[in-house]
Amino acid sequence: MSFFDRFRNKNKGAAVKASAAKTSAAVKKEVKKDSKQAAPAACSSKTLDSVAAAQLQPADLGELLPGAPPNGKINLAIYWAAACGGCDVSLLDVNERILTIGDMANIVMWPIAADGKEHDIAEMEDGSITVSIISGAVRNSENEHMVKLLRKKSAIVVCYGACACFGGSPSLANLIPGGKDELLDYVYRKTPTTANFQEDYHKGKPVIPQTEFKAPEGKLTLPVLYDTVKTLDQVIDVDYYVPGCPPLQESISHLLKAVADFAYNGVPLPPKGATVGVVTKTLCDMCPRRKEYRRITKIVEPHEIDVDPDLCLMDQGILCLGPATVGGCNARCTRAGQPCRGCYGPTVAVQEQGASALTAIASLFPVLDDDATMGEDSIIDIMSTIKDPLGYFYAYTMGKSLIKRSVTEKGGK
Numbered sequence: 581m582s583f584f585d586r587f588r589n590k591n592k593g594a595a596v597k598a599s600a601a602k603t604s605a606a607v608k609k610e611v612k613k614d615s616k617q618a619a620p621a622a623c624s625s626k627t628l629d630s631v632a633a634a635q636l637q638p639a640d641l642g643e644l645l646p647g648a649p650p651n652g653k654i655n656l657a658i659y660w661a662a663a664c665g666g667c668d669v670s671l672l673d674v675n676e677r678i679l680t681i682g683d684m685a686n687i688v689m690w691p692i693a694a695d696g697k698e699h700d701i702a703e704m705e706d707g708s709i710t711v712s713i714i715s716g717a718v719r720n721s722e723n724e725h726m727v728k729l730l731r732k733k734s735a736i737v738v739c740y741g742a743c744a745c746f747g748g749s750p751s752l753a754n755l756i757p758g759g760k761d762e763l764l765d766y767v768y769r770k771t772p773t774t775a776n777f778q779e780d781y782h783k784g785k786p787v788i789p790q791t792e793f794k795a796p797e798g799k800l801t802l803p804v805l806y807d808t809v810k811t812l813d814q815v816i817d818v819d820y821y822v823p824g825c826p827p828l829q830e831s832i833s834h835l836l837k838a839v840a841d842f843a844y845n846g847v848p849l850p851p852k853g854a855t856v857g858v859v860t861k862t863l864c865d866m867c868p869r870r871k872e873y874r875r876i877t878k879i880v881e882p883h884e885i886d887v888d889p890d891l892c893l894m895d896q897g898i899l900c901l902g903p904a905t906v907g908g909c910n911a912r913c914t915r916a917g918q919p920c921r922g923c924y925g926p927t928v929a930v931q932e933q934g935a936s937a938l939t940a941i942a943s944l945f946p947v948l949d950d951d952a953t954m955g956e957d958s959i960i961d962i963m964s965t966i967k968d969p970l971g972y973f974y975a976y977t978m979g980k981s982l983i984k985r986s987v988t989e990k991g992g993k
């Protein structure tokens with residue numbers, strides 16, 4: 581039996597129940613206080629000074645934008661593809677400067693805030709939009725059409741937010757073996773509310789949205805849902821990335837500064853492909869929690885223990901993706917006692933954020949030759965207590981993962 585078979589079987593069974601039944605006192609007892617283990621490679625050692633130095637400072641934006649740029653206003657488009665709207669709202673985090681963005685730019689499209697139709701964009705000259713900021717993943721035919729249109733019309737495309745950069749939570753739907761048909765069937769027929777609705781109003785003939793409908797007034801169409809959710813750069817060429825769910829104020833300030841410096845002073849933009857508003861180190865380097873590299877002998881969730889406010893969450897048995905996540909948010913979640921879920925994505929050196937996090941966690945199991953107090957079965961038991969491993973390690977990055985989708989094994993298991 582392979583590791584994964586054993587992992588899966590364990591996950592279905594007693595280990596999960598046993599975990600849920602533990603009291604918080606018992607859980608705390610099982611998180612061993614053993615600081616002998618060497619620091620895993622993913623986390624370098626840190627001091628308070630190094631943590632302070634690692635913080636991402638907001639860009640100095642100076643005074644409010646000083647009227648129109650010397651060569652006239654730039655054209656700015658802001659578009660959301662498969663997005664929740666949070667990224668659009670986060671743009672307001674430039675505070676009072678949002679009032680003077682209109683001095684710098686003609687906003688030619690921003691569906692959440694201003695009018696601006698597809699045909700308006702289609703009629704513009706190619707390359708005449710200076711900057712398009714696009715959030716959201718590409719999950720349907722309308723998303724694809726619009727991002728390709730904006731790419732054609734734009735000199736610069738910014739891939740904004742975790743969904744656009746890595747697929748984000750929409751790309752977790754790539755794990756549904758039956759693709760869009762299974763997704764629609766579940767959403768419109770199987771959830772309790774829709775099942776009741778179909779039973780009450782369409783008994784025996786459930787209604788699922790169609791891509792075309794002939795109404796008395798004419799043909800109505802809906803975008804075609806895709807089986808696979810894609811990241812923006814899997815569909816169009818992208819110039820810059822700003823990660824985060826949503827990007828935080830510090831990161832946004834660096835994007836605005838780059839655009840404003842370019843528009844007003846002709847300052848060259850960062851090199852194509854750059855990620856704006858992050859540091860080169862991992863989140864652990866900007867997290868103020870003390871790291872003791874204790875052994876993991878039990879995995880817990882924050883609500884199951886009294887979280888020590890100063891100690892690394894991993895040292896307390898709480899899985900944290902900080903070692904596998906690029907620094908940019910100044911450790912917002914871990915400062916608040918919640919583990920990092922990785923919304924800023926991996927560092928440039930890492931392709932697979934989930935695998936990188938697993939590697940960091942694996943280095944904390946006491947399996948080293950000189951202190952092997954735990955065998956493979958124990959590790960499987962511990963890891964099996966993670967209720968949704970793929971959802972945990974790939975909450976934001978499934979679209980970029982080497983794991984493309986889940987498949988159904990022969991026999992339907």
Ligand code: SF4
Pocket residue numbers: 662663664665666667668715716741742743744748749824825826
């Ligand atoms: S990255 Fe987060 S805030 Fe932005 S659209 Fe996706 S889910 Fe919403």
Ligand code: SF4
Pocket residue numbers: 863864865867868869870871891892893894895900901902903911914919920
């Ligand atoms: S709490 Fe998370 S981010 Fe902070 S030091 Fe520990 S592993 Fe790193």
Ligand code: SF4
Pocket residue numbers: 824825863905909910911912913914919920921922923924925
């Ligand atoms: S701590 Fe992690 S999940 Fe929280 S905002 Fe920062 S990168 Fe995102």
